[in-house]
Amino acid sequence: MVKYVIIFFLSFTQLFLKGQPAPASDENIPFLVTFGGNSVTSWGDDDFCQVFFCIIPVDYTKPVYIRIFDPEIGGKYDENKGAFDTQVSFSVYGGKSCWSDDDAKSIDPIGNYKSGILLAHRMFGEDAQYDDSWYTMGPFNPLEGEYVEKFGGRILKIIAQGVSGDDGNLYTYFLSTDPSENKEIEGGNIFTYEYTFRLANNKNHISQIYPFVDDKTISIEVSNFDWDNDGVIRIISVSKNGVLCDISHEDNWIKREFPINEEEKNSTIEIQFIKNQKTLIRNNNVAIVVRNQYGKSLPFFVIPLGGVPVYTPKIRMENIN
Amino acid sequence: MLRKYHIFIFLILFSGLLRPIFCQKYQVIEHTELDELDNAFIYTIIQNFDGYLWIGTSDGLYRFDGFNLNKYTKADSLADNFITCSYRTQKGLWFGHMNGSLSFYDGEKFSKIHAKNNGNSIANIVESPDGTIWAATFTGGLLQLGSKSIRKTYSFKNEDITIYSLCFTTDNEVLIGSYDGIRMCKLNHQEKSISILNHSTEIPKTKIQDIKKKKKLPGYYILTQDSGIYSIYLLNNQIRSEQLNQKINLPYGIQAFTEDKNSDIWLGTFGHGIYKISMANDSTAKNIVQIYSDYQDNATSNYKTLYQDRDENIWLGKYGSGLQKVVNQTFSFSSFKNQHYGTSITAIWIESDYKWIGTDKGVFRWSVSTNKQLDLSVIQQDIPNDEVSALYADKKYLWIGYIQSGIYKINRLTNQAIKVHIHDGLLENNITCISGSDTNLWIGTKKGLCNYNLKTDSIHWFTINKGGLPHNSVKHVFIDTEDRVWVTTLSNTLTEVANNSLKRIRISSERTVVTLESIAQDVNGNIWVGSAGKGIFLVQKDSIVNLTKNEGLYSDYCYALIGDSLGFLWACHRGGISKINTTDFSIKSLDQLADNKKIKDFTPRALFLDEEKKLWFGMNNGLLVYNPKNENLEFAPPIVNIKSIFINNQDYPIKKKIKLSPGKYKLKIDFIGISLKEPDKVKYQYRLVGYDDEWSDITKNNSVTYPRLTEGSYTFELNSSSAEGITTSQPKKIQFIITTPFYKRFYNYIILLIILTLLIYTYIKRREFIYKHEKLSLEQKVQERTLKIQKQKKEIEKQRDLIRSKNNDITASLKYARKLQSSIAPPEELLIKLFPEHFLISKPKDIVSGDFCWYTETQNLSIVTVADCTGHGVPGAIMSILGITSLNDIIINYGIINPDRVLELLRLKVITSLSQHSKEGPSLDGMNLGLCVIDQKTLNVQFSGAINNLVHIQDGILNIIKADRIPIGFSYHEDRPYTCNEFKGKKGDIIYLYSDGFQDQFGGAEDKKYSSRRFIKTLHSIHNKPLELQKKALEDILHNWMNDKEQTDDITILGFKL
DSSP, X not given: OHHHHHHHHHHXXXXXXXXXXXXXXXXXXXXXXXXXXXXXXXXXOSSSEEEEEEEEETTOOSOEEEEEESOSSSTTTOBOSSSOOOEXXXXXXXXXXXXXXXXXXXXXXXXXXXXXXXXXXXXXXXXXXXTTSEEEEEEEOGGGSEEEGGGTEEEEEEEEEEEESSOEEEEEEEEESSSSSOOBOTTOEEEESSEEEEOOSOTTOEEEEOBEEOTTOSEEEEEEEOOTTOSEXXXXXXXXXXXXXXXXXXXXXXXXXXXXXXXXXXXXXEEEEEOOSSSOOTXXXXXXXXXXXXXXXXXXXXXXXXXXXXOOXXXXXXXXX | OHHHHHHHHXXXXXXXXXXXXXXXXXXXXXXXXXXXXXXXXXXEEEEOTTSOEEEEETTEEEEEOSSOEEEEOGXXXXXXXXXXXXXXXXXXXXXXXXXXXXXXXXXXXXXXXXXXXXXXOXXXXXXXXXXXXXXXXXXXXXXXXXXXXXXXXXXXXXXXXXXXXXXXXXXXXXXXXXXXXEEEEEEETTTTEEEEEEXXXXXXXXXXXXXXXXXXXXXXXXXXXXXOEEEEEEETTEEEEEEGGGSSOOOSOEEEEEEOTTSOEEEEEBSSOEEEEEEOTTSOEEXXXXXXXXXXXXXXXXXXXXXXXXXXXXXXXXXXXXXXXXEEESEEEEEOXXXXXXXXXXXXXXXXXXXXXXXXXXXXXXXXXXXXXXXXXXXXXXXXXXXXXXXXXXXXXXXXXXXXXXXXXXXXXXOOEEEEOOOSSSGXXXXXXXXXXXXXXXXXXXXXXXXXXXXXXXXXXXXXXTBOOSOSSXXXXXXXXXXXXXXXXXXXXXXXXXXXXEEEEEOOOOXXXXXXXXXXXXXTOOEEXXXXXXXXXXXXXXXXXXXXXXXXXXXXXXXXXXXOTTSEEEEEEBXXXXXEETTTOOEEEESBOTTOOBOXXXXXXXXXXXXXXXXXXXXXXXXXXXXXXXXXXXXXXXXXEXXXXXXXXXXXXXXXXXXXXXXXXXXXXXXXXXXXXXXXXXEEEEEEETTBSSOOOOBSOOEEEEEEEOSEEEEEEEEEEOTTOOBOSSOEEEEEEEOOOGGGSHHXXXXXXXXXXXXXXXXXXXXXXXXXXHHHHHHHHHHHHHHHHHHHHHHHHHHHHHHHHHHHHHHHHXXXXXXXXXXXXXXXXXXXXXXXXXXXXXXXXXXXXXXXXXXXXXXXXXXXXXXXXXXXXXXXXXXXXXXXXXXXXXXXXXXXXXHXXXXXXXXXXXXHHTTTTOTTOOOOOEEEEEEEEEETTTOEEEEEEESOOEEEEETTEEEEEOXXXXXXXXXXXXXXXXOXXXXXXXXXXXXXXXXXXXXXXXXXXXXXXXXXXXXXXXXXXXXXXXXXXXXXXXXHHHHHHHTTOOOOSOEXXXXXXX
16 A cells, blocks of 8 residues: 555656755755764764665666765865864665665664665765765666665665764765756655754754655654754644654754654655754754654655645534534 | 967967877777667676677677677576676576576576575676686675586675675685775685685775786786776785876776777776777886767766677677777878868878878978977978978988979978979979988989989989980889889889899880889888879789789779788779788778778878888878778688578577478578678578588578478588688588488388288288189089089989980981881882982981972872971971871872862861961961972973972073962961962973972071072072982082081972973
């Protein structure tokens, strides 16, 4: 059932949404962030590793590219802790088990999370050549990805991992058909199970991400890390209108469980990050995970499956008498 | 300032001149027949020993024969459609798959090999020095492959290493490339493990794309993803390396490389096209050139794999956009059009450091070291802008011959240009060619040949008047390897200059005007001369060989001629070029280059053979360079394969020997000679031994049909030849045996003979048996019959005796009856009394007679009658007795003498006696008779006859007195009174009365009756004889007539004379 819903939504979104940047422009998230391996978690990255999965529709058989904006660590955007001395590797995996391995879907980089076949690997340090510019990994043969029926396509996995150093690497992805410019794959999508990103340095900006709730989910547990009291985190769905989440402080995880109504099943919910309107907290990095009642992480799709949820209020009618 | 400005203009004009000409030329071909691969991701390319090119993609395996592409998938027993790698062995082809399985192709079919590696993709397949085949999985270690199976699995001991590439250095040691550099590893066969000996620090810890053993030199090449290529060798398990790209700039994104047969390295990149690194003999990189890149679309310029086939084509496997082939261009052309220098290249001089180019408007030079044009502007003002007709360089000067401006020389150190004065005359300064040696410069002009002594600067002229030059207009001067000076002029005579004297060799004996043009020498030292209109002449000591268009020259007008280092002579024509093999005089002409550009006109004598053995041709629109290094002289013949066999229109499995049951077959064979260089130029020749007497004509058809083959042994033999005419050394053979039908086999004849013999023997024996059986049976029957016959004989004898006894009794009784009959009849004496002259023939058929002769005398009348009673023997006798007694009664007792009345009464008596009035059906018994009553006195004769006539001969005239046709007895027909015939006889008349016995007697030659007519004639013929003799005559006639035949009836004839 779930797979048909996902395939339907993916097909549906293909008609309207073609961009596969991660983070997507709708999410209003400026950068993903991964810190060097010698960094400390209090700077917002709990594991110095970020795993994203790219969905390539099954009928797309031309070469695809994963473009990384500002992959190096240094220069204009990245967060330095002293002199830039960080190395972050970007690895693309394909083949059987690159997604289906349980460790691959885990939010922690332990076990066989690098499952699959390493198709491309590139280590970045400080490199002005790629500062504020794009680096292209690939081309990749979509057939080298793992075919996942419920997504209606093949999956490539990209892992950004802080190897050494303590600086923060701020970057974005784009799943492209062209090596030199961002040309979206029609029907493609990108998702992750743990979102680690940089919030905008603008207190008026609201960022949002979109986990998908399948029909087996009866409750979700929203966890966030190192929110630093930067405003509020709330949930919007067809039946939740801004339900507030508990928010984490410096260098800690906090979680809260929410029930899932029938009408929320097989739909996307929106998690909004509303910055502190009184005090601007700069360079705030946050990690967020949504799990179901079994502790399994729910995927955040950069293109929300089925579209952005709209709260539909229920009007309760009471008998006058 | 003005000078600087000129320099700037010059550089502007000069920049870009002929830039491509100094690069090696390749052409990348997109095969239209490979459209199916247009969007394919090609991971591996390999050529098997049958010549087929196998292309492994992520969506199936393809086989290419130069024309057609066949796709193989899981439906064809491939283990998976995603092919990641391949390897060729003598036994077949191995293919690795993305899903971790392997496929093996043995030449006929695929076998699947499924590895228990949890779908770990096969990264590479290699062979260790001991011949063992190994497959590397990405993270599952190594698989030792057996024959179509996995023997063992080797895993890393303590850590998981991702394998991208590997290469065995010994049977047990292997270089393994991972994403973090290269490791020297050792295999532990007992533990089936891989231990790491050394993780190289000399090679960067980046992804190792490929490791290849050098083909000719010791050591290995390591291709890294980011850090270029390393040449390594091993020393005590330590890796020593040298980065190839220290001198050259490698492109980014190198994905694959291959070492070609010249040890040069080809690189395939993602996004940057194809590069070639030219390698020096010491395994260092000399330079790198980009062969091809699709600049228009980076996305289609991704090359994942490269492969050089046996024809030395480089095949490019693209990532997402199909397959391409790189063809080495032996010719490279660079067009030339410049405002300052014109459009024609008129003279060439190539040195190791400079390339001097003469044009229709001057001369320029090119630096080899910098591969850039050099500034000659400083001397441009000192040398004319005239057309350069010749260039020659010695150690100090470059000599320039101008078409109108005489000779100039440029000091190569100072770039100072000096006018060389050789003559004041106008035509003497029309330079046509320059050639030289260490001491002498030979300058051809339109007014003679000038010999310039380089040491003394002295000049000596040869003209028609001075030395006897055939013509003053010199076409070409050539100094051969033996320092002989050869000169052609506007004539048909070749001139050799020796010791200041001229030796003339008439090349063409024809009286028509023949102009000799260029002179050249081949590698064997032979002198060749080109002509305008008569082709090319080979000048030998004792003869001259002429090659013309008839022998294959592109044209009979040859404007330039030169020999190369490979033994070929090149003749330049308008619009084409001829390549002459100086060994066998075979000629190959071409009028267009590999890129289909048409060749235009060559400039007379503007060609040069440089130190690198390259040929430089000046043309009216540019410069053409032939590089013999690019010529693949190791021509390989096509590999011949049988594609399909159809027997009676049914596809048949291809085997070396095909045995068919007896019958008549239609055989169709499709075949192919695989030559991937120029597949469309492959030709075939074949024969079916046992059917064809001779080889077929050479053809491009790759199919043959034999419509009707019967029993016998046939061998199909097939040869093919490549575009270069190289033929397969051994023909491909397939034997067809159509079994002889059982009934046609030799031993079957023997068996048949034996069976036939046995059958005959059996038949004979059976017949014999039957005969014997029948014989026995017959003998038995004979015996039985004999016994029966004997018995019958006895019975018959008994009967015979009885019959004899009876017969005797009957005979006796008959004889007695005859006696009685005779006694009843009138006595013979009465007859003699009545007719003294008479005869009576009475020949009864039996003992007793049915005939009787009765006579009497009464009332002076002689009455006589001869009667024939019905029947003979006893019935006749009885009837006769009835007649006699009746006549006695009628005539004697009753005294009735009228013959008719007698007959009436006699008839009445007979009818009465025989009861012929009975109603039950009267019997027809009776008698016929003729009764004659003769008055002896008057000789008056009365006659009445019942059936029987009377013959009366009187005076020789025979008269037949007809009797009534009424028998004495019952008659159905007539019943009237008898007629009484009366006539007057006279003495001597003879009267005959007779029964019908004589005339009815059968006999004679035709066994007929004697007949009444003949009897009457007989009587008439004998009537003159005495009556006794008449009797004798009649008896003789009767005897002769009967001729031993049985007497038919009683015969009675009475003849008497009146």
